[in-house]
Amino acid sequence: MEKHRVLTGITTTGTPHLGNYVGAIRPSVRASRDKDIESFFFLADYHAIIKATDPEKIRQSSKEIATTWLALGLDTDNSVFYRQSDIPEILELTWILTCNTAKGLMNRAHAYKASVQANQEANEDPDFGVTMGLFSYPVLMAADILMFRAHDIPVGRDQIQHVEMARDIAQRFNHHFGEVFTLPSAVVDDNVAILQGLDGRKMSKSYNNTIPLFETEKKLRKSLNKIKTNLLEPGDPKDVDDSTVFQIWEAFATPAQVDDMREKFAAGIGWGDAKKELFELINAELAPARERYNQLMAEPEFVEDELRKGGERARATASELLDKVRHAIGISPLT
Numbered sequence: 001m002e003k004h005r006v007l008t009g010i011t012t013t014g015t016p017h018l019g020n021y022v023g024a025i026r027p028s029v030r031a032s033r034d035k036d037i038e039s040f041f042f043l044a045d046y047h048a049i050i051k052a053t054d055p056e057k058i059r060q061s062s063k064e065i066a067t068t069w070l071a072l073g074l075d076t077d078n079s080v081f082y083r084q085s086d087i088p089e090i091l092e093l094t095w096i097l098t099c100n101t102a103k104g105l106m107n108r109a110h111a112y113k114a115s116v117q118a119n120q121e122a123n124e125d126p127d128f129g130v131t132m133g134l135f136s137y138p139v140l141m142a143a144d145i146l147m148f149r150a151h152d153i154p155v156g157r158d159q160i161q162h163v164e165m166a167r168d169i170a171q172r173f174n175h176h177f178g179e180v181f182t183l184p185s186a187v188v189d190d191n192v193a194i195l196q197g198l199d200g201r202k203m204s205k206s207y208n209n210t211i212p213l214f215e216t217e218k219k220l221r222k223s224l225n226k227i228k229t230n231l232l233e234p235g236d237p238k239d240v241d242d243s244t245v246f247q248i249w250e251a252f253a254t255p256a257q258v259d260d261m262r263e264k265f266a267a268g269i270g271w272g273d274a275k276k277e278l279f280e281l282i283n284a285e286l287a288p289a290r291e292r293y294n295q296l297m298a299e300p301e302f303v304e305d306e307l308r309k310g311g312e313r314a315r316a317t318a319s320e321l322l323d324k325v326r327h328a329i330g331i332s333p334l335t
């Protein structure tokens, strides 16, 4: 029987932070080890160039993200780990899908609509700064997904619409040309925590409130000390529900450790002590991977090699599907 296929992409802008780790990387690394599923993870570098224009930043981010996943133990035998740009078939499929995608569908995409709205609010031309890349972003994402006939697409809430568009595009194609594509579904795991950042809002690069994943021990301690707390003194009972320290604790602790910390809050643990315990907990989980990360960053040959091998495997699958697609639309050898 064909295995269940899970696929997700990571846009290569920015440095991985604790929120990425808890929300996406840790669950994916676990999934990569599951023998019952076939998983595909890739660096979405062609998505990165939609917004980011600094080549050095894209290069650095690709390196950091790939190294992070491998340092954390991604199983690259049991999963396919690759770079989107190493699979030219994805771009070929993107064009074919572009020709089968209603412009009206793309008009409804959130990322594009948000740019238009911001322009309108600023009294600018609605298309100011809007590239065709931004406009067609969901078609590229549909090609990523449909190329590997993935069933489940684990994503954050902001990406659900894009996966639904991929499904619409697949349906329309299948309707015209026969059953070529598998229909994908977005999977949002409600058990995975959306980590709060330093200021209590969702941890996100755009809020500038992140805690980088693999900074030095000293810096990690310093970052954790910056988490916003209230003014309650040691000895005052504290509420776990409005505490970012507690929320992050929950994302790393065992159930017994969660209970233990809840009691300490009630008993009035000081913020300094709570943060110290939080540091110990997080550091214990991350320290071995951090060491591996630093080694791999210094000798990127291993990471590059893994990406190349993954790319070859991904291409084998991709070219097979692309042949079917081309045949279906009437582009094929004469004899």
Ligand code: TRP
Binding pocket: 007, 008, 009, 010, 011, 044, 047, 140, 141, 144, 145, 153, 154, 155, 159
């Ligand atoms: N656009 C996604 C994001 O910004 C990344 C992405 C690109 C992706 N292609 C994908 C996610 C395919 C899932 C499947 O988060």
